[in-house]
Amino acid sequence: MIKVKVPATTANLGPGFDTLGMSLELYNELEVSEVESGLEFEVVGYGSEELDLDENNLIYQSMKRVFEIVDYHPQGLKIKLNNQIPLARGLGSSATAIVGGLVAANKLSGDKLSRDELLNLATEIEGHPDNVAPALLGGVVISTIKDGQVVYKKLSVPKLNIVVCIPDYQLSTVEARESLPTEVKFEDAIFNLSHTGLLITGLITEDYKLIKYALDDKLHQPYRQELVPGLETILEEVKEDCLGVTISGSGPTVVAFSLEKEEKIGEKMVDIFSQNNIKAKYLVLNPTDQGVILKR
Numbered sequence: 180m181i182k183v184k185v186p187a188t189t190a191n192l193g194p195g196f197d198t199l200g201m202s203l204e205l206y207n208e209l210e211v212s213e214v215e216s217g218l219e220f221e222v223v224g225y226g227s228e229e230l231d232l233d234e235n236n237l238i239y240q241s242m243k244r245v246f247e248i249v250d251y252h253p254q255g256l257k258i259k260l261n262n263q264i265p266l267a268r269g270l271g272s273s274a275t276a277i278v279g280g281l282v283a284a285n286k287l288s289g290d291k292l293s294r295d296e297l298l299n300l301a302t303e304i305e306g307h308p309d310n311v312a313p314a315l316l317g318g319v320v321i322s323t324i325k326d327g328q329v330v331y332k333k334l335s336v337p338k339l340n341i342v343v344c345i346p347d348y349q350l351s352t353v354e355a356r357e358s359l360p361t362e363v364k365f366e367d368a369i370f371n372l373s374h375t376g377l378l379i380t381g382l383i384t385e386d387y388k389l390i391k392y393a394l395d396d397k398l399h400q401p402y403r404q405e406l407v408p409g410l411e412t413i414l415e416e417v418k419e420d421c422l423g424v425t426i427s428g429s430g431p432t433v434v435a436f437s438l439e440k441e442e443k444i445g446e447k448m449v450d451i452f453s454q455n456n457i458k459a460k461y462l463v464l465n466p467t468d469q470g471v472i473l474k475r
């Protein structure tokens with residue numbers, strides 16, 4: 180039996196659209212066993228009602244990609260999930276399914292694919308590397324795709340707390356990407372370039388006051404505000420209590436980076452969502468340098 184634990188991830192980190200992501204200490208766990216025949220699923224936690232529990236399941240589809248490449252033919256599979264990451268909230272649930280499936284299948288079939296090959300496959304399945312890279316590698320990962328290959332650099336996570344406010348509704352990445360424009364203004368591109376540079380420099384030099392300026396974005400957040408009622412107010416009003424606040428991935432979760440006052444920040448975000456008739460809860464999470472964890 181193979182056991183895999185995959186961290187949640189928060190992508191974009193404000194200005195780094197499709198480029199930056201960071202892993203967080205909140206996990207989905209996966210146990211895969213080879214059985215005599217068929218495909219069985221057991222789900223504990225999030226997803227027991229909404230996930231496909233058949234050959235369409237994203238974990239199974241990801242495993243199948245590895246088996247095809249390495250020419251491995253399991254007779255049957257039993258897949259047990261313990262999901263602590265809510266689905267379609269911008270916390271990288273689909274990335275955990277892809278990375279967990281790829282890593283488990285690779286182990287089961289004799290460890291033939293390298294980490295970089297798994298990252299390329301994961302990116303091909305997800306469509307962008309910013310969640311799958313930190314889910315696989317841990318840390319803060321800067322990534323891009325060059326000639327079909329992911330080029331990346333992992334940085335250590337900041338010594339900060341991340342207040343994660345999770346609204347009680349789902350927003351799929353597909354829907355959240357449909358709200359984006361096909362062209363952006365030159366000045367908005369410059370805004371994001373400068374902010375991404377400042378953010379990465381702030382992380383590398385541990386000059387966290389730079390984060391205060393650097394988490395702002397003009398490429399995706401403004402277009403997603405109507406999908407996340409209360410976001411505009413949260414961005415304005417929570418900023419003064421923390422180092423920076425931004426939508427997590429494609430939302431609707433919002434993340435605040437902080438060194439103190441986490442409860443006040445979390446309660447304020449929950450309160451603003453509630454004023455917009457949305458139930459929400461908050462968690463205070465640590466970022467982590469450890470990506471996927473594999474046990475046999």
Ligand SMILES: Nc1ncnc2c1ncn2[C@@H]1O[C@H](COP(=O)(O)OP(=O)(O)OP(=O)(O)O)[C@@H](O)[C@H]1O
Nearest residue numbers: 237266267268269270271272273274276351352428
């Ligand atoms: N834990 C999971 N296990 C299996 N499949 C999953 C899981 N999470 C998401 N998926 C699948 O991934 C696809 C996209 O999922 P979903 O919309 O939940 O994620 P997302 O939009 O990428 O949001 P997030 O950033 O939270 O991952 C759907 O087909 C969904 O069934």
Ligand SMILES: N[C@@H](CCO)C(=O)O
Nearest residue numbers: 190196197352428429
């Ligand atoms: N970079 C992606 C992350 C999706 O989780 C987006 O913002 O659409």
